[in-house]
Ligand SMILES: Nc1ncnc2c1ncn2[C@@H]1O[C@H](COP(=O)(O)OP(=O)(O)O)[C@@H](O)[C@H]1O
C-alpha cells in the first residue's frame with residue numbers, strides 16, 4: 001500500500017490565486033488543455049504544478065513531463081520542477097533515469113524527447129495517466145497524436161489529461177485549439193500582465209528592450225497573427241477585444257440571417273443595434289418557413305418593444321446564395337402586411353401625444369428586405385473576387401469599433417476565415433465549403449454577423465456598399 005501524501009501546504013510555493021488564468025487552466029475539465037501565449041505568463045509553472053497535482057490526486061499515477069529536447073528541458077522546465085516539487089513529497093529521485101517517485105507511489109518521468117522526427121517512439125512503451133508538454137509548438141501534431149495513444153494507464157477512477165504550454169505559433173496547436181475549437185479541448189490565453197504578482201517588476205520593460213516589434217507582439221502581447229503568414233481576415237486578439245467591448249445600442253437596427261445550406265449547417269439570426277451585436281437564434285436544419293417565423297419573432301419580441309417609434313426603418317439582410325433565396329421571397333410576400341401590423345401595435349402602445357405627432361409626421365414602421373448574393377459581383381471588382389470578400393473586408397475594418405457577443409464558437413469561426421490574393425490580384429476569401437472541409441463545420445454565425453453589420457444598398461442588379469459607419 002502506498003503511503004498517503006502528508007498534509008503539506010503546497011500554496012506556500014505555488015499559489016494560482018495570484019494569477020486568474022492559472023486558475024482557469026487548472027479548473028478546466030477538458031482532457032486536452034493548452035495554456036498558450038506570452039512569455040512570463042506563468043505557463044510552465046502551471047504545467048508543472050498541474051502535473052504535481054495529478055500525481056497527488058491519483059496515487060499510483062504515472063505521468064510524463066517533456067520538452068522537445070533535453071537541453072531545453074534541463075534549462076527551463078527542470079528548474080521549475082525543482083522549485084515547485086516540495087521535497088517532503090518525494091520518496092525517490094533517480095536523476096540518471098529521470099524519474100521521480102512520490103511518497104504516494106505516483107511516478108513522474110521527465111526529460112526531452114529528442115530532436116529527431118521519430119524520437120517519440122522511445123516513449124511509446126509506457127502507459128501514462130497524463131502527459132505534459134512544455135513549449136508544445138516545438139512538437140509535431142504526429143508526436144501529440146502518437147503520445148495521446150499512450151494515455152491508458154490502468155488506474156481506477158483516473159481522468160486522463162494531455163496538458164501543454166506554448167508561445168504563439170501559426171501551426172497545428174492554433175488550428176486544433178483555437179480554430180477548430182474541438183470538443184474536449186480547452187485553450188487558455190496567457191499574458192505577462194496576468195502574472196505580474198510573480199514576475200520581477202522590470203521584467204516586461206527589459207524584454208521590450210531586447211525584442212523586435214514582431215516579437216513584442218507575439219511574445220509579450222500574445223498575438224498569434226504576429227508570427228507566420230498573417231492570412232486571417234480577423235486577428236484573434238482583435239476578436240477577443242471586440243468581445244469584451246461594451247457598446248450602447250444605437251441605430252441602425254438590422255437583422256442578419258445566414259440560412260443553413262445542408263442539414264448539419266446552422267441557421268443563425270443576428271441583431272445589430274448600431275455597434276452592438278447580439279445573437280437572436282441559432283438552429284440546426286433548414287426548415288425555411290420556421291426560419292421566416294423566427295425572423296418575425298425577433299422583430300415582434302425584440303425590435304418592436306425596444307425601439308418602437310424611435311426606429312425609422314428596419315432592414316433584414318439574408319444571404320441569397322442557395323436556400324436563402326426562398327427565405328427572401330417569403331419575407332417579401334409578407335412585408336407589407338407586417339409593416340401594417342407593427343405600425344398599429346407601436347402606435348397603440350405609445351404615449352398618445354407622441355403617437356399623434358408620429359402620425360402627423362407620416363411615421364410608419366418600415367421594413368426593407370435585402371438579399372446578399374455573396375458570390376455576386378463586388379462594387380470594387382479590381383480589388384475583390386466577389387461580394388463576400390468585399391464585405392468581409394469591410395467587417396475587418398469595423399472590428400475595432402463593434403461589441404460582439406462573448407462566444408468561443410464565434411472566436412473559432414471568425415479566425416477560421418482566411419484570405420488569399422489570387423492570380424488576378426484580387427482578395428479572395430476561402431469559401432464556406434473549403435472552411436467546412438478544414439474545420440468540420442461552416443462559419444455560419446460569423447456570416448450572419450457579417451450580414452447584420454454590412455451596409456448594402458442594391459443599385460440596379462449589382463449591390464453597392466456604402467460606408468459602414
Ligand atoms: N502561481 C505562481 N506562484 C509562484 N510563482 C509563480 C507562479 N506562477 C508563475 N510563477 C513564477 O513566475 C515566473 C514566470 O513563470 P513561467 O511559468 O516561467 O512563465 P512562462 O512559462 O509563461 O514563460 C517563474 O519564475 C515562475 O516560477
Ligand SMILES: [Mg+2]
Nearest residue numbers: 043044045165
Ligand atoms: Mg515557460
